[in-house]
Amino acid sequence: MLNIILMGPPGAGKGTQAVDIAEHFHIPHISTGDMFREAIANKTPLGLQAKAIIDQGGLVPDSLTIDLVKDRLSKDDCANGYLLDGFPRTIPQAEALAELGPKIGRAVNLAVNISVPDEILVDRIAQRRVCPKCGASYHLVNRKPAKDGICDRCGSELIQRKDDNAESFKVRLENYNKQTSPLLDYYKKAGFLHEFNGNQAVETIRQEVFSLLEANQ
Numbered sequence: 001m002l003n004i005i006l007m008g009p010p011g012a013g014k015g016t017q018a019v020d021i022a023e024h025f026h027i028p029h030i031s032t033g034d035m036f037r038e039a040i041a042n043k044t045p046l047g048l049q050a051k052a053i054i055d056q057g058g059l060v061p062d063s064l065t066i067d068l069v070k071d072r073l074s075k076d077d078c079a080n081g082y083l084l085d086g087f088p089r090t091i092p093q094a095e096a097l098a099e100l101g102p103k104i105g106r107a108v109n110l111a112v113n114i115s116v117p118d119e120i121l122v123d124r125i126a127q128r129r130v131c132p133k134c135g136a137s138y139h140l141v142n143r144k145p146a147k148d149g150i151c152d153r154c155g156s157e158l159i160q161r162k163d164d165n166a167e168s169f170k171v172r173l174e175n176y177n178k179q180t181s182p183l184l185d186y187y188k189k190a191g192f193l194h195e196f197n198g199n200q201a202v203e204t205i206r207q208e209v210f211s212l213l214e215a216n217q
């Protein structure tokens with residue numbers, strides 16, 4: 001069973017790998033960041049609450065985020081595995097997931113961590129363009145779309161995320177180091193952690209991660 005959490009600092013390549021993993025292994029890609037962005041675009045009460053926090057690079061409060069994931073993980077399409085991207089990001093979130101997972105027969109069994117040095121993350125975030133429709137991610141120099149400004153996968157117009165600026169990135173990286181990186185130890189102790197070097201070609205990382213997932217299918 002592939003009940004996966006995908007971890008790594010902002011710009012590590014989680015989203016890029018997640019899209020391919022979900023497609024190849026036929027499991028839903030659950031990105032809390034995407035869910036929040038959708039809520040913001042639709043101006044739902046959650047979106048209105050989360051917008052300022054996200055734009056500035058902060059973390060949405062645990063209670064809101066945990067409720068969102070609880071609802072999503074309970075849906076039928078998660079019965080045969082799932083890929084959580086960007087959740088958990090704090091110890092209380094990991095604890096909530098550890099409580100919920102076994103209760104609904106969907107306990108996490110793999111934590112995939114992609115690590116990349118800080119100085120490379122800064123460049124990746126500055127040069128990142130994303131597809132607001134399908135979630136695909138590009139780099140203006142290293143991973144350009146075939147046609148400037150247009151998503152290769154779905155043809156939508158690419159955008160720069162509002163929080164992909166130097167100031168918000170700094171806050172996101174600080175939050176990652178303070179709040180999220182302790183989770184590595186948490187999942188190491190649980191025996192689920194698998195680490196990958198994210199400072200390699202996208203294809204190389206994909207092959208390494210796919211081997212792990214194929215062995216655990």
Ligand code: AMP
Pocket residue numbers: 010032033034036053054055057058059060061065085086087088089090093163172
């Ligand atoms: P991401 O697309 O994963 O980079 O997430 C974008 C933003 O959404 C983050 O910088 C946070 O503001 C918010 N967010 C996403 N996931 C979480 C989470 N698990 N806990 C708190 N905030 C989150």
